[in-house]
Amino acid sequence: MASYSSSPFDQVLTNVQASRAWLEQLGVRTSETRLELIEQTLSTFLADLKTRSAADVVAEWDWSARQDAYYALVDGAAFSRIHLQLGQLKSNVLRRDELRRALQGPLVPSSETPSTTDPRNVFMELDLAATLKRGGVEITGFDDVRFRFDSTDYVTQCKRPFRSNSVAANVKRAWEQIDDRAPKGSHLRGIIALAVDKVLGLDQQRPPTINNEKELATLVRSYATRFIQDHHSAWEGVDQGGCRSTIGGDRTGF
Numbered sequence: 001m002a003s004y005s006s007s008p009f010d011q012v013l014t015n016v017q018a019s020r021a022w023l024e025q026l027g028v029r030t031s032e033t034r035l036e037l038i039e040q041t042l043s044t045f046l047a048d049l050k051t052r053s054a055a056d057v058v059a060e061w062d063w064s065a066r067q068d069a070y071y072a073l074v075d076g077a078a079f080s081r082i083h084l085q086l087g088q089l090k091s092n093v094l095r096r097d098e099l100r101r102a103l104q105g106p107l108v109p110s111s112e113t114p115s116t117t118d119p120r121n122v123f124m125e126l127d128l129a130a131t132l133k134r135g136g137v138e139i140t141g142f143d144d145v146r147f148r149f150d151s152t153d154y155v156t157q158c159k160r161p162f163r164s165n166s167v168a169a170n171v172k173r174a175w176e177q178i179d180d181r182a183p184k185g186s187h188l189r190g191i192i193a194l195a196v197d198k199v200l201g202l203d204q205q206r207p208p209t210i211n212n213e214k215e216l217a218t219l220v221r222s223y224a225t226r227f228i229q230d231h232h233s234a235w236e237g238v239d240q241g242g243c244r245s246t247i248g249g250d251r252t253g254f
Contacts, residue, residue, distance in 0.1 A: 009049070012073055013042040015080035022083045023103075028096055033103035033121065035079060041072040043105070047174070065205045066069075067108045072166045078127045085130035086139075095142050098122050109203035114162050124195045143181065145193070152189055155182040155242060160195040167199060168234040192235070196227050 007015070016039050020030045048057050061069045082102075086094060101147065105119030106112060125144045133139050134191055138148045146155040157177045159170040171192060178190030197203055200223060210216045 007077065009046055009073065012076045012080070013039065013046060015083070016076040019079045019083040022087055023099060025157065026091070026094065026096060026099065028099045028103070030103060034075070034105055035103050035105055037107050038072045038076045038079070039067050042076060044211060045069045045072070059205075067110070071107050071109070075123075078123070078130075081130040081134065082126050085133040086126065088133070089139060093139075093141070098142065102126055109197065112162075112198075112203075117160065117162055121158070121160045121195075124160055124193075128156070128158060128193055153187070154189045154191055156191045156193050158193045158195070159180075160197075161199050162212070164199050164230070167194075167231045170194070171234040194227075196223070199231075200227065 005024075016035065020035055020039065023030050023035070035176035045061060048060060052060075059065070063070060101119055102123040103119065105116055109120065125142070129139050129142065129145045131148055132145070140146045140148050140153065143155070145156040147154050147156070155178060157174040159174050161167045161170045171194075174192040178192070182190040202223075208219060210219065
């Protein structure tokens with residue numbers, strides 16, 4: 001079973017503040033960005049927890065009234081991962097332009113439009129790199145994410161389809177990019193990483209109540225199964241550049 005971790009709300013805020021300081025040291029401005037909004041939201045939320053009744057806090061911050069507290073906590077934890085893991089890389093490896101782009105956009109994903117998804121798309125790439133590094137994988141570059149595992153070099157193309165009917169087009173584009181960046185005979189392996197939050201409509205749903213790691217693992221598996229059942233035709237048997245894509249071969253879609 002995969003391992004999961006948790007942090008107290010006030011620790012998430014402390015980590016967000018540390019992430020802002022790190023970015024500022026890199027020359028990445030964080031004022032008037034989503035990260036500043038995350039810090040402000042968490043500060044207000046924590047102040048309410050300390051000074052107001054439980055009933056008042058629920059009435060003010062419940063998902064049905066506003067979703068910003070949830071995403072401030074979730075995205076705040078992700079920015080912390082990016083800081084703690086990618087901050088270990090050499091400065092010249094980091095792409096400051098991508099860090100700047102990831103700070104933009106609305107805090108609540110349901111407020112996104114097709115023209116404002118770029119920040120979260122880049123955010124997904126950086127968080128994937130941070131998650132891989134936390135697991136002991138060597139990050140070698142960002143295009144979208146390059147890494148080395150078990151003496152093999154991988155090129156990962158990240159896509160975050162905005163709608164269910166755009167999954168196939170996103171997968172096709174990712175295969176084309178892999179063909180370009182990891183051509184046949186190059187000894188590179190290509191992976192497609194898909195973020196399915198918009199496709200599954202998770203930004204439109206109240207987050208489910210989870211009591212333990214087993215329940216969380218079961219929920220994640222159910223999401224993955226549902227997505228694969230609905231969209232497996234987007235990558236199975238697709239012929240790209242003379243290479244037939246399959247699950248588990250040199251070119252793998254997740």
